[in-house]
Amino acid sequence: MFLSVTTSQTNVSCFGGNDAAATVNPAGGNPPYTYFWNPTAATTATATGLSAGTYTVTVTDATASSTLSTVAITQPPDLLSTMSVTNASSCSASDGSATANVSGGTLPYTYLWNPSGAATAIATGLSADTFYVTVTDANGCTLSDTAVVSCPNAISQPYSLNKFSVYPNPTTGVFTIQMNNAQLSIINYQLSIYNVFGEVVYSLNHSFTQSLINLSSQPSGIYFYKLSTPSPTGEKPVLSLSKEGEVITGKLIIQ
Numbered sequence: 001m002f003l004s005v006t007t008s009q010t011n012v013s014c015f016g017g018n019d020a021a022a023t024v025n026p027a028g029g030n031p032p033y034t035y036f037w038n039p040t041a042a043t044t045a046t047a048t049g050l051s052a053g054t055y056t057v058t059v060t061d062a063t064a065s066s067t068l069s070t071v072a073i074t075q076p077p078d079l080l081s082t083m084s085v086t087n088a089s090s091c092s093a094s095d096g097s098a099t100a101n102v103s104g105g106t107l108p109y110t111y112l113w114n115p116s117g118a119a120t121a122i123a124t125g126l127s128a129d130t131f132y133v134t135v136t137d138a139n140g141c142t143l144s145d146t147a148v149v150s151c152p153n154a155i156s157q158p159y160s161l162n163k164f165s166v167y168p169n170p171t172t173g174v175f176t177i178q179m180n181n182a183q184l185s186i187i188n189y190q191l192s193i194y195n196v197f198g199e200v201v202y203s204l205n206h207s208f209t210q211s212l213i214n215l216s217s218q219p220s221g222i223y224f225y226k227l228s229t230p231s232p233t234g235e236k237p238v239l240s241l242s243k244e245g246e247v248i249t250g251k252l253i254i255q
Contacts, residue, residue, distance in 0.1 A: 088150070096125075096151075100147075171253070191227050218254055
């Protein structure tokens with residue numbers, strides 16, 4: 001009986017991952033069989049830890065008869081998000097909203113907004129603040145995104161970020177925060193750094209024009225920072241031209 005093979009496979013779960021596997025099932029010929037996978041050099045019937053790509057396996061029986069088969073491992077498209085924001089009508093209102101427009105990955109998606117607690121693509125009833133969303137697809141792949149809800153007396157985030165630096169970014173965990181405008185030396189500020197789940201991993205109240213932060217104990221990944229100063233009116237801090245009541249946000253990558 002001639003040596004023949006069939007194959008089965010489990011494809012990559014998340015874009016860029018390497019959790020796929022391929023199995024070859026020989027029949028006929030003269031057992032025992034030996035296996036050689038290319039390019040992984042695996043020598044078992046199942047090759048694991050595969051990324052997207054094409055793999056070949058050579059099966060040889062006890063009489064040195066061999067056959068070749070090919071497996072094409074696929075992956076889902078990259079999980080991506082774009083954010084749409086409707087700002088609050090006033091700085092005391094809670095009528096803003098944010099929508100995470102997600103594509104790629106594997107449907108369906110689940111959502112978790114922080115600090116609103118919303119679990120849908122659209123978070124509503126938002127006041128002026130920074131909100132974080134974590135999106136998870138059917139395969140457990142995740143992404144995070146940020147929405148900044150503003151109000152009429154707020155300035156745009158890029159204007160504020162021009163006065164504030166975080167470097168190096170990406171970082172190995174040790175980085176510097178610096179005000180680029182000497183007039184923004186803040187007497188009383190709060191710096192908060194969040195992970196992708198919205199959990200605070202670092203918080204500090206301080207006065208500074210420049211400060212060195214050490215987060216080397218944190219795992220690699222994406223983090224979000226928020227620098228805020230007290231609002232002179234006692235309302236929730238929002239972006240403004242004054243030194244008081246200002247919020248600056250951004251993304252930090254730890255490698």
